[in-house]
Amino acid sequence: MLSVLSPTRTDDLRDLVAKVEAGERLDFDDGVRLFRSHDLLTIGQMADQVNRRLNGGQYVYFNQNRHINPTNVCAFHCNFCSFARPREDSPGAYTWTPEEIVERIRPDVHPRVTEFHIVGGLHPRLGFDYYENILRALKAAYPWVHLKAFTAVEIDFFAQLTGWDHETVLRRLMAAGLGSMPGGGAEIFHPEVRRRICPEKADADTWLSIHRTAHRLGLHTNATMLYGHIERYEHRVDHLLRLRALQDETGGFQTFIPLRYHPENNNLGRQLDWTTAHDTLKTLAVSRILLDNFPHIKAYWIMLTPPIAQLALHFGADDIDGTVVEEKIYHEAGATTEESLDKFDLLRLIKAVGKIPVERDTLYNIIEIYDKPIEYYAPPSRKTARGQVKITRIELN
Numbered sequence: 001m002l003s004v005l006s007p008t009r010t011d012d013l014r015d016l017v018a019k020v021e022a023g024e025r026l027d028f029d030d031g032v033r034l035f036r037s038h039d040l041l042t043i044g045q046m047a048d049q050v051n052r053r054l055n056g057g058q059y060v061y062f063n064q065n066r067h068i069n070p071t072n073v074c075a076f077h078c079n080f081c082s083f084a085r086p087r088e089d090s091p092g093a094y095t096w097t098p099e100e101i102v103e104r105i106r107p108d109v110h111p112r113v114t115e116f117h118i119v120g121g122l123h124p125r126l127g128f129d130y131y132e133n134i135l136r137a138l139k140a141a142y143p144w145v146h147l148k149a150f151t152a153v154e155i156d157f158f159a160q161l162t163g164w165d166h167e168t169v170l171r172r173l174m175a176a177g178l179g180s181m182p183g184g185g186a187e188i189f190h191p192e193v194r195r196r197i198c199p200e201k202a203d204a205d206t207w208l209s210i211h212r213t214a215h216r217l218g219l220h221t222n223a224t225m226l227y228g229h230i231e232r233y234e235h236r237v238d239h240l241l242r243l244r245a246l247q248d249e250t251g252g253f254q255t256f257i258p259l260r261y262h263p264e265n266n267n268l269g270r271q272l273d274w275t276t277a278h279d280t281l282k283t284l285a286v287s288r289i290l291l292d293n294f295p296h297i298k299a300y301w302i303m304l305t306p307p308i309a310q311l312a313l314h315f316g317a318d319d320i321d322g323t324v325v326e327e328k329i330y331h332e333a334g335a336t337t338e339e340s341l342d343k344f345d346l347l348r349l350i351k352a353v354g355k356i357p358v359e360r361d362t363l364y365n366i367i368e369i370y371d372k373p374i375e376y377y378a379p380p381s382r383k384t385a386r387g388q389v390k391i392t393r394i395e396l397n
Contacts, residue, residue, distance in 0.1 A: 013042050020046045023053070026290055031237035034286045040278060047285035047316030050292060055318045060355040061296065061364065062346045065115035065322035066108050070134055071095040074121030075157075075200075088125075095123060098130075098137035109142055112343075114361040115322065116142075118149035119184055122157045128169075131158065132176040139177035146179040146362040152210035153185030156202040166210050170217055180362055181214055183222030183257060189242050190235040197229065208246050215252025220363060223253050223294075227283050228261040228275030236283070240290045247293045254364060255296035255319055258283045260303050277308050281315045288316025296364070301341070301349070310353045320346060 016030055026034075034043055051057050073093050088095065096104065105116075116138060123130075131154075135147055150158075150173065158169045170178070188194060189204035202210070211221050223243050227236055247253045260275050288297045298319040299312035309320055323341055341349075343359070347370055350357040357370040 035233035043285045044315040047288040051316045059358045060350045061319040061360045063322040064113045068118045070120045072121045073123045075124040098133045102141045115146045135176040148180045151185035152207045181221040183224040186224045187226045188231045189239045193231045215250035220254050224257045226259045256294045257298040284312045285315040
């Protein structure tokens with residue numbers, strides 16, 4: 001019997017390999033077969049081939065971004081969530097005013113920061129103008145920065161607050177400075193799973209409808225899938241194919257981000273363990289193979305850990321996310337990675353696996369291609385054990 005950790009390849013997937021080599025689209029049953037297979041090397045090779053066909057296979061994208069979570073007070077009670085607090089007086093609860101947000105992030109914002117990634121709790125007592133004012137304040141203070149803000153679940157919540165339809169909510173936010181939407185809140189679309197892990201959230205049809213509307217209004221969006229909890233392989237494939245169908249219709253998705261479930265500090269995690277690296281790499285690879293109409297697949301280093309994110313770059317991923325700064329959601333759930341990496345950390349991660357780093361903006365416009373050796377000095381804040389400043393000359397080949 002083939003061990004799940006064995007590097008030995010089999011011939012079990014040869015018909016699917018042939019389909020991928022011919023550029024043919026895989027169906028539901030094909031996707032389930034890939035997930036059930038332990039032949040990780042062949043699946044990774046197939047995903048790498050798709051990535052090479054779509055993106056050339058050498059470029060790996062990153063950006064200089066800053067995460068902002070305006071509040072963690074949330075009216076919903078998702079079983080997998082470790083970030084939310086039910087009330088304003090709950091331990092660890094917070095809500096920042098727009099002015100506080102502008103000042104809080106000021107030390108981290110420089111001219112090469114191109115994106116603010118803004119998501120947060122669904123505060124039951126804040127009006128819609130609070131969210132509009134956040135965008136206005138950020139745009140006024142940092143006019144060059146793209147605002148990627150508010151998941152489809154948040155948009156649906158805003159519609160409930162105001163009584164407006166989703167299009168009206170989106171148009172109001174666009175007028176306040178919204179530039180694109182993140183892909184969160186998708187979790188798992190299948191109702192069999194969704195009603196157990198996030199029954200209060202917008203259902204799959206609503207999530208997809210909001211992204212359809214955003215695409216029609218000219219907004220680019222991302223998409224996610226939370227994997228590694230109570231879902232089955234069939235649920236993952238169903239999720240991916242629903243995204244693929246909407247992308248066929250609109251073409252408005254930019255990147256897909258598989259989100260590895262973290263089990264600490266939430267109700268769902270009491271019965272679950274950490275997702276394995278094997279499953280993570282397989283999920284990234286199968287996503288790249290099935291989502292043949294998505295331009296990019298992201299290996300989110302905070303959620304994967306940098307070493308697994310590096311491996312993912314040979315399993316179909318072509319984006320490693322960005323500098324991030326102050327990530328809260330995954331660290332509340334047990335993530336032990338850094339909350340930020342600087343640009344040179346990202347360059348080292350990418351170059352170490354033989355890829356070419358490409359700095360991008362939110363819309364994948366290229367800012368700089370780092371295809372030549374890079375020489376820099378380690379920041380003087382890195383000190384020796386005796387507290388002496390250590391200046392290190394480093395060359396990235």
